[in-house]
Amino acid sequence: MSKQEQIVRMFDSIAKKYDFVNRVLTFGIDKKWREKAVKKTLELIDKKDVKILDVACGTGDMIEIWKKEANKKDINIKICGLDPSVGMLEVAKKRFPEVKFYKAYATDIPCESKTIDGISISFGIRNVLEIKKAICEFKRVLKKDGIVLVLEFTKAEKPNKFRECVDFYSNKILPKIGGILSKNKEAYEYLPNSIENFYTPNELAALFIECGFNIEKLETFNFGQVTMLIARS
Ligand SMILES: C[S@@+](CC[C@H](N)C(=O)[O-])C[C@H]1O[C@@H](n2cnc3c(N)ncnc32)[C@H](O)[C@@H]1O
Incomplete structure (x- = not known):
């Protein structure tokens, strides 16, 4: 089995408990980041009828936010989800x-190419091993001036005391609680390891630029632990 398939299998194995464990581990603060990110993306798309694709949709947390924020602004939204994990789907x-x-x-x-106004991928791109291929694929399906929104855990740009505290929670405490609640220790050890092997916010932005995107917004939350990247095709 390929490494990519193994990652997907891991999500299959935690799918039923994913939402519950996530809420406990994040104390629900991820919802604020999601809302802020979707709100900004809708502003940048600036249309009354939008077609959105949520990539690595998992159990659908972003779909809920997209619908809610579009509804608030009277935007007519058509949204689809995509994920390779049968369990999450x-x-x-x-x-x-x-x-x-x-x-x-x-x-x-x-x-089809050039058919989507907005793509979101939240806490998903870190799991995509062929990341540049995926970014090119986003470019292909987005309409001209379409927007991609990424929310992801990223490595620190430079050492920072607050970030060390947040990382202590993610590296030492979160895998233990997640392992107990989900009864799958490996899955929750994967999280800090995959962040450590991922990019910094600027490195992630550079990949989008290389693939022909313009960066509209690059912001971090939680002392730099979570990056919101919004780019235009
Ligand atoms: C941490 S979950 C995030 C789910 C959801 N987006 C959220 O914000 O809660 C990561 C998701 O990425 C999916 N995934 C893993 N590899 C992928 C790939 N190569 N392409 C698309 N999705 C992938 C997994 O199946 C899983 O559902």
Whole structure:
């Protein structure tokens, strides 16, 4: 089995408990970041009818936020989700029976070219091993001037005391609690390891620039632990 398939299998194995464990581990603060990011992305798309694709949708947390924020602004939204994990998709389909979901990888999106106004990928791009291929695929399916929104855990740009405290929680405490609650120790040890092997905010932005995007917004939350990157095609 390839490394990418192993990652997806791991999500399959924690899918049923994913939402519960996530809420406990993040104390729900991720919801604020998601809301802020979606709000800004809708402003940048600036249309009354939008077609959105949530890549690495998991159990559908971003889909809920997209619908809520679009509704607040009277925007007519058509949203689809995409994820390679059958387990995560099963949960998402139960939550949103009206939404169309694709079982697919970010590197191989089953949509026509230049048909999507906005793509979101939250806490997902770190799991995509062929990241540049995925970013090029985003570029292909987005309409001209389309927007991609990334929320992701990133490495620190430079050492910082506050960030060390946040990292202590993520590296030492979170894997233990997550392991106990999910009964899957390996899955929650994967999180800090994958952040350590990922990019800094500026390195991530550079990848989007290389693939032909313009950066509209690059901001971090939680003392630099979480990056919000918004780029225009
Ligand atoms: C941490 S979950 C995030 C789910 C959701 N976006 C959220 O914010 O809660 C990561 C998701 O990435 C998916 N994933 C892993 N590898 C992927 C790939 N190559 N392409 C697309 N999604 C992938 C997993 O199946 C999983 O559902």
